[in-house]
Structure formats: C-alpha cells, structure tokens
Amino acid sequence: MQVTSVHVNLRVPDVAAARTFYADYLGMSAEGIGMDWVTRLSDPTTGAGVQLLTRDATAPEDPVASLKVADVEEAHDEARRRGYEIVHPLTTEPWGVRRFFVRAPDGNVLNIAQQE
Template sequence: MRVIRVTADLAVPDLDEATAFYADFLGLDREDLGLDWVTRFVVPSSGEHVQLLTRDATGPQNPLLTVKVDDVDEAYAAARRHGYEIVHPLTTEAWGIRRFFVRAPGGVVLNIAQHHDPNE
C-alpha cells in the first residue's frame, strides 16, 4: 500500500458560514464534491487543500484526516493484522470511495480511502 495524499478534515457546524471564511477571507477555491455534508477548499497555486464536513455521512464519527491510498483493501488487511481498532468497516460508498476508519495510537480517527470504479 502506498499513500497518495493526506487531507485534514475539519468539523464545522455550517458549510455556508465556513465558506465565507475559507473562500472569501483566505481566498481558497471551493471544490464542490457534490455532497451536502463535505466540501474542499484548495490553494489555487499549489493544490494543497483542506476538507470541511458537518458530519460524516456513514461513519460513526468524523475523521480528523483522510489518507488516500493506492490499495485500500491491503491497508484494511494490514490494520487488522496490527490489531488497530476499526471504527468504520471497509465500505464502498455510493459517492465512489472505498474506505474504512481506523483509530491511530493516541485516539485520532483516520479515514483510509481509495477512489472506486464501479465497473471494476
């Protein structure tokens, strides 16, 4: 398994209110993900980004980080082999992501994810 990208996930009570801060004040570009509970703000010149979410759509709690990997099934098997707590089981979500949540040492919950092609 190889990590492709790490994204901070910040919980906010209202995405529209947060947009005023992240887009209007900081000047980040809003990337619409097509979901009403999460959005991404991107630094125009570099592509660095942060995701804001009100609540995770299917997970039992909000993750602090999303870690995109090239093989989520391998990552899931490795997490189980190491005995890490699986907070949300390996799931193929309706919005095209295959993912699971794992609790890292210290208690932080990570969303381990991979884009999923439904034709595969």
Template sequence: MRVTEIIADLHVSDIETARDFYTDYLGLSAEEFNLGWVARFTDPRSGVNLQLVTRDATAVTDPVVSVRVDDVDAAYADAVARGYEIVHPLTTEEWGVTRFFVRAPDGNVLNVVQHRT
C-alpha cells in the same frame, strides 16, 4: 500500500456559513465537491486543500484527516493484522470511494480512502 495524499477534515457546524472564511480569506476558491455534509476546497495555484465536515453521513464518528491510498484493501488488511481498532468497516460508499476508519494508538480516527476509477 502507499499514501498519496492527506487532507485535513475540519469540523464545522454549517458548510455554507464557513465557506466565506475559507474561500475569501484563505483563497481556497475551487470547490471540488460538496455533498452537503462534506465539501473540499482547493487553492487552484498550489493544489493545497482541506475538507469541511459537519457530520459523516455513514460512520458513527468523524475522522480528523482523510488519508488517500493507492490500495485500500491492503491498507485495511495491514490495519487488521496489526490489531488496530477499525471504527468504520471497509465500505464502498455510494459517492464512489472505498474507505474505512481506523483509530490510531493516540486516539485519532483516520479515514483511509481510495478513489476507484
């Protein structure tokens, strides 16, 4: 398994209300997607991005970061073999990603995800 990207998941009460700060002030102008409960904003020049999250649609808790990997099945198997707590099971979500949530030993919850094309 190889990590290909890490994206901060910032918790906000309302994506539409928060949008102006992150787009106007920080210049994250490209909205890559918006599912209503999560939206990703990117700086088109540098490619840096972040996600605004109100509440995860299918999991019981919210992650602090999303970790994109090249092999989510291997990442899941490794997390289980190491005895890490799986907070959200390996799931192919209706919006086209396969992911699981794992709790790090420090308590942070990470969304480990692969975009399958």
C-alpha cells in the same frame, strides 16, 4: 501503503458559511463534490487542502483527516494485521469512494480512502 493525498477534516456547524471564509479570505478553491455535509477546498498553487464537514454521513465517528491511498484493501489488511481498531468497516460509499476508518494508537480517527 502509498498515501497519495491528505486533507485535514475540520468539523463545522455550517459548511456553506465556513466555505466562504476558506474560499474568500484564504483564497482556496472549492472542489464540487456534491454533498451538503462535506466539502473540500484546496490551494490552487500548492494543492494543500482541508475538508469541512458537519458530521460524517455514514460513519459512527468523524475522522480528523482523510488520506487517499493507492490500495485501500492493502491498507485495511495491514491495519487489521497490526491490530488497529477499525472504527468504520471497509465500505464502498454511494459517492464512489471505498474507505474505512481506523483509530491510531493516539486516539485520532483517520479516514483511509480510495476513489473507485
């Protein structure tokens, strides 16, 4: 599996208020992803980033991190082959992402995604 980027997901009560802290204080740039329950911010120089979310809109649990991969089908098949718990099934979301959630052996839930 090839991971192409990673964003830590931080659960916040108000995305707009939290975005102000990360953008104004930390100097991160907000990426317009067009959803009120999640936003992504990244450092313009390094590309390091975070995602702020109130609650995942379609999944039963909130992931602690979102990993973009080159081939989400391959990642899903490998997770199943290894017997890892799939928390949210492989789904093409209305916002153009194909993703699934997997529980790591340590209990953390990860969002594994590929842009469509």
